[in-house]
Amino acid sequence: MLDAVHAELVHRGYLGLTVENVADRAGVHKTTVYRRWGTVDVLIADALDHTRETDWPVPDTGTIEGDLTAIATEIADTFIDPERRRVPVAIVVAALQSTRAMEAKQAFYAARHAEAAKVVTRAVERGELPPRTDPLELVRLTCAPLYYRIFISGEPVDRATAERAAEAALAAARAGLL
Amino acid sequence: MLDAVHAELVHRGYLGLTVENVADRAGVHKTTVYRRWGTVDVLIADALDHTRETDWPVPDTGTIEGDLTAIATEIADTFIDPERRRVPVAIVVAALQSTRAMEAKQAFYAARHAEAAKVVTRAVERGELPPRTDPLELVRLTCAPLYYRIFISGEPVDRATAERAAEAALAAARAGLL
DNA sequence: CCACTAACGCAACTGGAGTCGCATTTGACC
DNA sequence: GGTCAAATGCGACTCCAGTTGCGTTAGTGG
Numbered sequence: 438m439l440d441a442v443h444a445e446l447v448h449r450g451y452l453g454l455t456v457e458n459v460a461d462r463a464g465v466h467k468t469t470v471y472r473r474w475g476t477v478d479v480l481i482a483d484a485l486d487h488t489r490e491t492d493w494p495v496p497d498t499g500t501i502e503g504d505l506t507a508i509a510t511e512i513a514d515t516f517i518d519p520e521r522r523r524v525p526v527a528i529v530v531a532a533l534q535s536t537r538a539m540e541a542k543q544a545f546y547a548a549r550h551a552e553a554a555k556v557v558t559r560a561v562e563r564g565e566l567p568p569r570t571d572p573l574e575l576v577r578l579t580c581a582p583l584y585y586r587i588f589i590s591g592e593p594v595d596r597a598t599a600e601r602a603a604e605a606a607l608a609a610a611r612a613g614l615l
Numbered sequence: 616m617l618d619a620v621h622a623e624l625v626h627r628g629y630l631g632l633t634v635e636n637v638a639d640r641a642g643v644h645k646t647t648v649y650r651r652w653g654t655v656d657v658l659i660a661d662a663l664d665h666t667r668e669t670d671w672p673v674p675d676t677g678t679i680e681g682d683l684t685a686i687a688t689e690i691a692d693t694f695i696d697p698e699r700r701r702v703p704v705a706i707v708v709a710a711l712q713s714t715r716a717m718e719a720k721q722a723f724y725a726a727r728h729a730e731a732a733k734v735v736t737r738a739v740e741r742g743e744l745p746p747r748t749d750p751l752e753l754v755r756l757t758c759a760p761l762y763y764r765i766f767i768s769g770e771p772v773d774r775a776t777a778e779r780a781a782e783a784a785l786a787a788a789r790a791g792l793l
Numbered sequence: 794c795c796a797c798t799a800a801c802g803c804a805a806c807t808g809g810a811g812t813c814g815c816a817t818t819t820g821a822c823c
Numbered sequence: 824g825g826t827c828a829a830a831t832g833c834g835a836c837t838c839c840a841g842t843t844g845c846g847t848t849a850g851t852g853g
Contacts, residue, residue: 452712455840466802471841473800529766530711533704534630543769550768578783581763582756588707589762590728590755591721601792605756608790609783633810644832649811651830 438463438470439484446481447520451527456480478535481527485541489548501560505579505607508553509599512583516594522587529588550576557610567613574615578606616641616648617662624659625698629705634658656713659705663719667726679738683757683785686731687777690761694772700765707766728754735788745791752793756784 441463445454454477460467474480496507515521528545531538554572561570582602586592609615619641623632632655638645652658674685693699706723709716732750739748760780764770787793 457840467840468803468842469801475841526711530708532769533708533766539769542767546768574779577763577768578760580767581759584763584767585755585759588711588766589720589758590724591710591717601752604792605784605787608792609786612786612790614779614782614786635810645810646812646833647831653811 438465439480439487442480442484443524446524446527450523451530454481454527476535478531478538481531482535482538482541485528485538485545489541489545493549493552495552495555497556497559501556501563501565502603502607504556504560505575505603506600508556508576509579509583509603510596512580513594513596513599516583516587526587566610569613570610571615575606575610578609578615579603616643617658617665620658620662621702624702624705628701629708632659632705654713656709656716659709660713660716660719663706663716663723667719667723671727671730673730673733675734675737679734679741679743680781680785682734682738683753683781684778686734686754687757687761687781688774690758691772691774691777694761694765704765744788747791748788749793753784753788756787756793757781 438459441459442454445459445462449458456470456474456477457467459477459480460470463470470480474483496504498504498507515525528538528542532542533539550573553576557566557570557572557575560566561568561572566575579602582605583594583599586594586598616637619637620632623637623640627636634648634652634655635645637655637658638648641648648658652661674682676682676685693703706716706720710720711717728751731754735744735748735750735753738744739746739750744753757780760783761772761777764772764776
């Protein structure tokens, strides 16, 4: 069922994600979906909870530049692909309209940030960054410009954008501001 | 009419923004609104176009720190206020669902960025920043962490967040990365 | 093999967003 | 003030997401 949500999202995007479409794709009747989930936002929230629980491979290139760039590049690649991009877009839309989806999104990014922060912690231990650096803050600062372009300013992202975001965030961290 | 859109947005948010509500508040019949605009997304887009054309006071504190902090703080203040926050939230939701709203949002932020970039240009002229600094990129980098918290990670924003965002962006600019 | 419960399928129903046809008003121009 | 075109008001209609009641299936425990 959650696979059907994902497939439908990738295929048609948030606007095409009706309860009936998901039910058809999953081979069940729409009333079943309505009874168990109620709305598409809850479907997305449940699917997101499930994704959060699956492992995410934390990069380990040996340097903080390499790790942050890898994270930023992965995000950029998702947004470059017109199909994969539909998933985070749907999550943002759903979260802005339903409390349940908002909580799921918050938990998802909190979990991913915590994972990604490991690369910062390692870098601090290696002496690459000041000891008091806030790992989560560096992660946020790395990701923010990419999401900003996609969701706010509406500008495209590419790998160069990702690398610049990582470099800029790193500069702030090295300056001891995080 | 566009005032009615704004008032309705502040009052009920995007989900409460139906064509009928706006029509009632503006004192016209719903068919009139349907004929002239069609959907709420177009209403929001038109209202945003109108806002874009109104002037926005560019801060001029004398230092680039002061100016960027002023910009970041203004954004943070908007998001702190539960009523005013509903406006940008609605714009983002609308832009993710309608091409017309997306174009309006893009034009709006392009215009505001261009205005805000003036503080960077002045700072470069004063010798506060490296000559090759990209003004728009510094503006983006300043705003991004605030929007990221609100729309993506779901974390709260306060004035300290705004100041940190400005400082961090500035560090990258001073390092000559922008 | 037989109850018993919970989940599901199904079709009919409901409610509200959006549309349509027509009457009425506005307002510009002579 | 009279005429005409364009915009608005109005109620009825359509359409579809979401709900409800009921019959059927599946799965469990004895």
